[in-house]
Amino acid sequence: MAKATRLHPDPAGKIAAMIPIGRDAAAVRQRIVAMERLLEGLFTIPGTNRKVGLDVILDVIPVGGDVVAAAMGAWMVWEARNLGISKTQITRMFGNVGVDFLLGLVPFVGAVPDFFFRSNTRNLRIIKKHLDRHYPATAVIDQG
Numbered sequence: 001m002a003k004a005t006r007l008h009p010d011p012a013g014k015i016a017a018m019i020p021i022g023r024d025a026a027a028v029r030q031r032i033v034a035m036e037r038l039l040e041g042l043f044t045i046p047g048t049n050r051k052v053g054l055d056v057i058l059d060v061i062p063v064g065g066d067v068v069a070a071a072m073g074a075w076m077v078w079e080a081r082n083l084g085i086s087k088t089q090i091t092r093m094f095g096n097v098g099v100d101f102l103l104g105l106v107p108f109v110g111a112v113p114d115f116f117f118r119s120n121t122r123n124l125r126i127i128k129k130h131l132d133r134h135y136p137a138t139a140v141i142d143q144g
Contacts, residue, residue: 025135028079029128035076036124039069055120059104059111066104073097073120080127089130093123 019034020027041051054072058065077093085093100119104110131138 023082025083025131026138028083029131029135029138029140032076032079032124032127035072036120039072039120040118050115052115055100055104055118056111056115059114060108062107063105066101066110069104070097070101073100073123076120076123076127080123080130083127083130084134085127085130089126093126096120096122 020030022028038053039055040053042053042057044051055069058069061068074094074097077090077097080093081090096119100114100117103113103117
């Protein structure tokens with residue numbers, strides 16, 4: 001007799017419960033790191049040490065995929081703005097998202113430069129630098 005698999009009654013609720021909702025710097029840091037991991041490091045390509053995320057996968061969908069990826073990247077910049085990052089850094093981060101968007105506009109071929117130009121990782125580095133300087137209690141030791 002086959003074993004019955006027990007599913008969580010509300011899988012979306014379970015995932016939502018894992019994402020911090022607060023506006024404090026530690027919660028924002030966790031959300032931004034999770035978004036960067038989703039966009040840039042969802043899984044590793046077999047045989048290589050290169051990670052790929054939704055940012056590259058969405059490039060398969062002409063224009064629409066790039067718009068969705070850019071919107072997700074812009075959300076990261078919005079969260080950074082709410083942390084009080086300088087206008088210069090915000091401009092730089094929006095520039096990274098814009099370059100990523102423009103590189104990805106070329107259908108199918110746009111995934112290649114997008115694979116190498118990781119705007120969300122660059123933006124995460126800027127945000128972490130700000131958080132480490134202004135909110136040192138949110139610093140986390142990376143295990144990866």
